[in-house]
Amino acid sequence: MYVAVKGGERAIDNAHAWLAEERRGDPAVPALSIAQIREQMALAVNRVMAEGSLYDPDLAALAIKQARGDLIEAVFLIRAYRTTLPRLTASRPVDTGAMAVDRRVSATFKDLPGGQVLGPTFDYTHRLLDFALMAEGPSDTPSTPPVAESGPVAQRVPHVTSFLNRDGLIEAATPSDITPPDLTREPMELPATRPLRLQALTRGDEGFVLSMAYSTQRGYGRTHAFVGELRIGMVPVKVEIPELGFAVEIGEVELTECETVNQFKGSKTEPPQFTRGYGLVFGQSERKAIAMSLVDRALRWEELGEDFTGAPAQDEEFVLMHCDNIQATGFLEHIKLPHYVDFQAELELVRRLRTEAQAMQEAAE
Amino acid sequence: MTDAPHAARKSWMATLAKAPPARLQALMPDPPPHDLLRAPEVGAVMVQGRTGATGAPFNLGEMTVTRASVRLACGTVGHAWVQGRDKAHARRAALADALLQTDAAPATMTQIIAPLQAEAASEKAERAAKAAGTKVEFFTMVRGDNV
Numbered sequence: 001m002y003v004a005v006k007g008g009e010r011a012i013d014n015a016h017a018w019l020a021e022e023r024r025g026d027p028a029v030p031a032l033s034i035a036q037i038r039e040q041m042a043l044a045v046n047r048v049m050a051e052g053s054l055y056d057p058d059l060a061a062l063a064i065k066q067a068r069g070d071l072i073e074a075v076f077l078i079r080a081y082r083t084t085l086p087r088l089t090a091s092r093p094v095d096t097g098a099m100a101v102d103r104r105v106s107a108t109f110k111d112l113p114g115g116q117v118l119g120p121t122f123d124y125t126h127r128l129l130d131f132a133l134m135a136e137g138p139s140d141t142p143s144t145p146p147v148a149e150s151g152p153v154a155q156r157v158p159h160v161t162s163f164l165n166r167d168g169l170i171e172a173a174t175p176s177d178i179t180p181p182d183l184t185r186e187p188m189e190l191p192a193t194r195p196l197r198l199q200a201l202t203r204g205d206e207g208f209v210l211s212m213a214y215s216t217q218r219g220y221g222r223t224h225a226f227v228g229e230l231r232i233g234m235v236p237v238k239v240e241i242p243e244l245g246f247a248v249e250i251g252e253v254e255l256t257e258c259e260t261v262n263q264f265k266g267s268k269t270e271p272p273q274f275t276r277g278y279g280l281v282f283g284q285s286e287r288k289a290i291a292m293s294l295v296d297r298a299l300r301w302e303e304l305g306e307d308f309t310g311a312p313a314q315d316e317e318f319v320l321m322h323c324d325n326i327q328a329t330g331f332l333e334h335i336k337l338p339h340y341v342d343f344q345a346e347l348e349l350v351r352r353l354r355t356e357a358q359a360m361q362e363a364a365e
Numbered sequence: 366m367t368d369a370p371h372a373a374r375k376s377w378m379a380t381l382a383k384a385p386p387a388r389l390q391a392l393m394p395d396p397p398p399h400d401l402l403r404a405p406e407v408g409a410v411m412v413q414g415r416t417g418a419t420g421a422p423f424n425l426g427e428m429t430v431t432r433a434s435v436r437l438a439c440g441t442v443g444h445a446w447v448q449g450r451d452k453a454h455a456r457r458a459a460l461a462d463a464l465l466q467t468d469a470a471p472a473t474m475t476q477i478i479a480p481l482q483a484e485a486a487s488e489k490a491e492r493a494a495k496a497a498g499t500k501v502e503f504f505t506m507v508r509g510d511n512v
Contacts, residue, residue, distance in 0.1 A: 056429040
């Protein structure tokens, strides 16, 4: 028989005290500062901002420190914090053409206006552990990288898709000013519009979005994607100030943008032309942005008159309802919490079924 | 452009918003007396992007923002919306916005805005030069069939 119990407060308090001690680790090792995490774990900070859906590097660094480096736990802390902030307004849509590009590459055009700018990339590194970084001291202060003599990158770097657009070879992305749906305000409704899908994907789990994108490359909803363009850099954020009646730049965010150019033979409704997938993510988050653009393109099968092949990446409900790592973690991890009553009921049921089965067997004999 | 009349104010407000808070504090050590019309308030702004860079807007994610409004003794009102959660930053930015609408404008421009703009420009130029240093210069290998 099940008896309701209370208790565990002391155990919980002690567990949390121990957690705090373990989080700090060996006190003989200096504690990490928020600035150290922000500056030296920048890509982890970026991921927490993207999936936490809040751009604030200091808060993301704090969350990583508090979560002992568990990035999903850190995302959880950021999501919880952002619900405490009043929403002041929405920005004007950012203009990524005005990005101060740190990196900008195209896999489709070698000689594109603005050039191929590699930026601070892991590409072409040998992926060999650098033991010099293990040695403490001045060896971890790299020399300043050489700068170009030919002058800086142009102020405004045109998008690759705009060249193809001129020839009508690629579908247009027609400007509009429709207020987009916001899944942080209203529950997600399916079928979703493309803006809603992009919001879900940009804050979705990087691992999940990556696997979905990879599945399309392996043949589950193939989209024949090329990276038309990938760019990373700071973009100004403009906000209409209600007191003033005009828009002002209130800051800058680092963004990664990926546009894929996808081969498309035409369909019942669309002419043969290149189609597009789009990825835009907070921070320097290249893998995520490329993956997002592949999944975005795969989800557009219906709009483009393609066949549904049953591939997971084409299935809007499958992708959108499972890409959020906080929702997933919440439901997954809740099963470790006390389910004594549920389990007691299961136990009763299995015992009764066994008794019945046994009785029937005996009757048959 | 209907925004043109406000070009100067937009420019200084952007400069103040993007200034490193510690630097602004160093440039404005003694703020003039003022009333708070709106005490500095921390909130979030939903940043939007556009589908395919130019298409329909979508919600990308929020950023932290602090806003404040002040009134100088002469009655001039200044506003600020600045990125981040630094209330002192928003208050100083609002004060500078107010001062820039008074007779103190030329001095404020020289002592606060000009150095901030110069520093931001040099930082930006330094980064752009590093980026340009990683620009790929392609060259074509001549095949030696007839050599």
